[in-house]
Amino acid sequence: MLAALPTIPRQGDIPVFQEPWQAQAFAMAVALHERGVFSWTEWASTLAAEIKAAQAAGDPDLGDSYYRHWLAALERLVVDKEIASRRQLDMTKTAWDRAARATPHGQPILIENDPDRIR
Amino acid sequence: MTQHDDHHHHHDHAHGEAGSELPxxxxxxxxxxxxxxxxxxxxxxxxxxxxxxxxTKIGPRNGAQVVARAWSDPAYLERLRQDATAAIAELGFVGRQGEHMVVVENTPRQHNLVVCTLCSCYPWPVLGLPPVWYKSAPYRAKAVIDPRGVLADFGVALPAETAIRVWDSTAELRYLVIPMRPAGTDGWSEERLASLVTRDSMIGTSLALPAGDAA
Structure with missing residues (x-):
């Protein structure tokens, strides 16, 4: 039975965050907690639920998908605490997508670049 | 790090002529x-x-200073045992996710191993953010079922008479392992001692480095 356990994914020391979005997602959760939007116990149980759901959906959960779970937990709490609706999150995400596509390569991508932005 | 440098573009499908694309x-x-x-x-x-x-500012060097002080100063070790959060704060390491710290001391009779089976609770002020393997399902599962096997995966073999105790972190409780002080380090400065204290030795998946590896 022990042999069936997957190997622990060890690698040398790598940067704390592998991509900028991971750092942003991490810091947003910390900032919201500090503002008292949720307790850390709430955070840990939401994150644990997202990890469990991802595993159930087939994620081998080797640690590299951790910040995906983190982001999903953050979105869930933002919706649960009625800071924003799912629809608002989706619409803002679509606006960022349009902004990116309207931004020439090499230029900073700003949401102001969204051609459909309401001013 | 700037907020807007995660600019990727994918070559595997067509996209607008000059536009950018974000994942x-x-x-x-x-x-x-x-x-x-x-x-x-x-x-x-x-x-x-x-x-x-x-x-840049928070990482396992903080924890290494705590361990080196505990090795050098019996009164400090006693304060750590009584109230680890306060004793760690004496060295200036306070803040997020270190509110309720407990130290667990390795001895020849007992080795301690820390895990968070549910998510990845971890003592940020003293160790920084957890390594990828700590967050992985295989580690979280195996640490509980087969801690000696975990140590073997990390290249550590303990004598059979050393029991292994596994501590499951929670949102309220965080553990810091005090590894055994390596032989041949009598009279060393705290700074030199700290150079033997690795991140993994404070999680319990490794031991402190031998005296010959000092910085």
Whole structure:
């Protein structure tokens, strides 16, 4: 039975965050907690639920998908605490997508670049 | 780190002539950030400041100083045993996710191993953010079922008479392992001792380095 356990994914020391979005997602959760939007116990149980759901959906959960779970937990709490609706999150995400596509390569991508932005 | 450098483009499908493309996950993060700042939940600069702190200021060197002090100063060790949070704060390491710290001491009779089976609770102020393997399902599962096997995976073989105790972290309780002080380090300065204390030795997946590896 022990042999069936997957190997622990060890690698040398790598940067704390592998991509900028991971750092942003991490810091947003910390900032919201500090503002008292949720307790850390709430955070840990939401994150644990997202990890469990991802595993159930087939994620081998080797640690590299951790910040995906983190982001999903953050979105869930933002919706649960009625800071924003799912629809608002989706619409803002679509606006960022349009902004990116309207931004020439090499230029900073700003949401102001969204051609459909309401001013 | 700037907020807008996660600019990827994919070559595997067609996209607009001159436009840029961001991966879905980066779009989700930007959407959240836009909403949180528009609604006043996150002030400008706060996110970057938090990121910078965790990228550069907080890490396992903090914990190594705590361990080196505990090895050198019996009164400090006693304070750690009584109230680890306060004793760690004496060295200036306070803050997020270190509110309720407990130290567990390795001895020839008992080795301690820390895990968080549910998510990844971890003592940030003394160890920084957890390594990838700590967050992985295989580690979280195996640490509980077969801790000796975990140690073997990390290249550590303990004598059969050393029991292994596994500590499951929670949102309320965080553990710091005090590894055994290596032989041949009598009279060493705390700074030199700290150079033997690795991150993994404070999680319990490794031992402190031998005296010959000192910086």
């Amino acid at each position: 879905d996950i980066a779009l989700r993060v930007r959407a959240l950030e836009t909403i949180l700042s528009e609604k006043g939940y996150v002030q400008p600069g706060v996110i970057d400041a938090i990121v910078e702190t965790y990228e």
